[in-house]
Amino acid sequence: MLTDIEIAQAAKMKKILEIANELGISEDDVEPYGHYKAKLSEELFTKLADKEDGKLILVTAINPTPAGEGKTTISVGLAESMAKIGKNAVLALREPSLGPVFGIKGGAAGGGYAQVVPMEDINLHFTGDMHAITAANNLLCALIDNHIQQGNALGIDQRRIMFKRCMDMNDRNLRSIIVGLGGKVNGMPREDGFQITVASEIMAILCLASDLADLKARLERIFVGYTYEGKPVYAKDLGGCGAMVALLKDALKPNLVQTLENTPAIMHGGPFANIAHGCNSVRATKLALKLGDYTITEAGFGSDLGAEKFMDIKCRFAGLKPNCVVLVATIRALKYNGGVAKADLTTENVEALRKGIINLKTHIENMQKFGVPVVVAINRFHTDTEAEIAVIGEVCEEMGVEYSLAEIFAKGGEGGIDLAEKVVKTIEEKPSNYAPLYDEKLPIKEKLNIIAKEIYRADGVIFTAQAEKAIKEITDLGFGDIPVCVAKTQYSLSDDPAKLGKPENFEITVRDVKLSAGAGFVVAYTGDIMTMPGLPKVPAANKIDCDNEGNISGLF
Secondary structure: OOOHHHHHHOOOOOOHHHHHHHOOOOHHHEEEOOOOOEEEOHHHHHHOOOOOOOEEEEEEEOOOOOOOOOHHHHHHHHHHHHHHOOOOEEEEEOOOOHHHHHOOOOOOOEEOOEEEEOHHHHHOOOOOHHHHHHHHHHHHHHHHHHHHHOOOOOOEEEEEEOOOEEEOOOOHHHOOEEEOOOOHHHOOOEEEOEEEHHHOHHHHHHHHOOOHHHHHHHHHOOEEEEEOOOOEEEHHHHOOHHHHHHHHOOOOOOEEEEEOOOOEEEEOOOOOOOOOOOEOOHHHHHHHHHHOOEEEEEEOOOHHHHHHHHHHHHHHHHOOOOOEEEEEEOHHHHHHHOOOOHHHOOOOOHHHHHHHOHHHHHHHHHHHOOOOOEEEEEEOOOOOOHHHHHHHHHHHHHHOOEEEEEOHHHHHHHHHHHHHHHHHHHHHHOOOOOOOOOOOOOOHHHHHHHHHHHHHOOOOEEEOHHHHHHHHHHHHOOOOOOOEEEEOOOOOOOOOOOOOOOOOOOOEEEEEEEEEOOOOEEEEEEOOOOOOOOOOOOOHHHHOEEOOOOOEEOOO
16 A cells, blocks of 8 residues: 555646646746745736635534544545546645644645645645744844843833744753853843744734735734833834735745645645634635635534634634635544544444534534524545445434545545535525624623634633733733634543533633734633644654655655
8 A cells, every 4th residue: 555655656646837728827926936936926916806706614623633534635635536536626724734744744735545645745845934933033032132132112022922932843952941041142041932933923923814905014013022111013013024025925925735636725825723813814715715626625623623613713803704614524533533442443333423523513503693504524434334325314414514435545646526515505505794703892701712612612711810811901902803713622622622522511710811903813821732742652753754866755
């Protein structure tokens, strides 16, 4: 059996100019990075401005488990399947972060015969967007410390600097550090820390900015910290935002690649969904909507994280209206939610499935609360039995949604034809009445309570003293009326990763709240969620190698 990377390396890719040409994009609007990947020009947005948008399909999932769900694989395969049934579809995905690539999860370009290629390039440096975001972030950090070193005319209180450095790698030792040691010439000593690039505000800004002017305006609004007098300091007060734009101007352009079956894919931006807003860029999605009759995008982790943020943050800011949600699950993962050990998931267990399927039902209800029709995609394995499949059918009929058994991993687009047909049918027969879950003008605590009760099914929210203080300060600064982005474990609907299925009789604890004024939302931190992950005992990096001819192996 071939590995993902072996399948990808055997792919017959088309030159990227050919992929662009099939989309009706002229050579003048393509900026190639080699033969198989490219940036799309700023001028292309203007040329397509009057073209009618296609239909928008969001792919989300149940809470992830060690059994795996395959959300990206379904997203890629669905785009390929749309082509199989004669539909013009464009895929819009996030770029992978190097943290998971070298950590636990591995790459994020799909799997089996539903991958985006060139897989090695996409999972590693790609077109340099992550590096540009990292550089822009750390330029602002350097400007902050240099301002303090050069006399601190603004009176910045180094004890209350809120903006952190970043790097796109899992490194727990950098979570909390001291900078400026070594004497006066090396700066003012202070506490600092790193977060992973994909959790940074610069990443969120890049993904939500509409153009270069909006990008610059958002960068200028970044909340840096406080003066000794308790007054706010923003990035524009320090200068250098123009230089940050210069670093990001090419990174703002979406990237064009293709699937194994040569379906066009636009990959751009990569915020995590458990500690950031979890969606690819607004620009990429809007461009895909102009180029295709159907745009397939995904939001990270389960509907309680990425999909909620897609609906309440991205769609709200960008004026997007999703036409359908595809909710991904596996029978194995649902049995895991029903209490079956990972080693026993291939054995039929209808009782455990009936118990664990409450997780799927909750995620269906979550998406229906936004007024968007749902189709369930069951990523099928050969160990799934007819009795177990029958349970899926019963529950989906009870919930009033279509379901499809997808064999996309093994068969590519051919394995998702039934799914594609049901998605098209649902869009045609069930109009979307999309609306955000809450009014953004509500107080921060009220918005968090709505998300906790309606999406997580908590009894309410507990706010620590630190969170209460932060909410008051943010509200006093005039930012109490913007959306909220919850940083929470992906493994449970609750803030406790051990609580599977549909937890009951619990409260969500918000330990702190931070302002991302440039991005346009506040971030609420729950449980023990970290913005800088660590590597596992045996990192995926240990299995990756490159031979003397430059051939990469072990990447998955």
